[in-house]
Amino acid sequence: MALADIHKLEDIQLLVNTFYSRVRENELLGPLFNERIGDRWPEHLEKMYRFWQTILLEVHTYTGSPFPPHAKLPVSQLHFDTWLNLWHQTVDQFFAGEKATDAKWRGDRMAEMFMYKIEYYRNNDAKPLM
Numbered sequence: 001m002a003l004a005d006i007h008k009l010e011d012i013q014l015l016v017n018t019f020y021s022r023v024r025e026n027e028l029l030g031p032l033f034n035e036r037i038g039d040r041w042p043e044h045l046e047k048m049y050r051f052w053q054t055i056l057l058e059v060h061t062y063t064g065s066p067f068p069p070h071a072k073l074p075v076s077q078l079h080f081d082t083w084l085n086l087w088h089q090t091v092d093q094f095f096a097g098e099k100a101t102d103a104k105w106r107g108d109r110m111a112e113m114f115m116y117k118i119e120y121y122r123n124n125d126a127k128p129l130m
């Protein structure tokens with residue numbers, strides 16, 4: 001059966017829940033997330049539904065600043081590649097279409113931007129404003 005595209009909040013929830021359950025089990029990424037998030041996983045997942053709902057469904061429920069929690073993470077390109085592999089795999093497992101393609105493209109762009117900014121702040125002793 002052909003896969004449907006991402007249309008509604010329940011689709012985002014399936015995507016986000018499956019993705020983060022894989023992240024938590026991942027050897028490289030799991031400890032990084034679990035150590036920081038601890039017992040706040042329900043809140044993190046809720047926030048990520050809002051983030052992706054805002055980007056993909058244009059329902060503007062996310063009002064945070066995505067970058068600051070990443071600014072000082074001890075991560076390299078390998079962490080972002082691992083994150084992106086899991087994200088692409090999870091999107092492709094459940095969905096196909098314009099929104100699914102956009103979800104992967106947005107993930108790529110955000111990862112690229114985060115890695116760039118992380119390196120910039122590492123090399124320049126400056127503080128991120130947003």
Ligand code: HEM
Nearest residue numbers: 032033036037051064065066069075079080083107110111
């Ligand atoms: C190596 C890859 C990544 C790691 C290790 C990582 C880790 C984290 C951690 C630890 C938090 C903070 C949770 C908390 O303490 O509340 C967070 C928040 C968040 N992450 Fe990531 N992340 C990664 C990649 C990404 C990418 C590629 C995106 C976007 C596509 C993203 C979007 C977000 C957003 C929107 C938040 C919530 C920010 C807020 O508080 O409003 N992350 N991430």
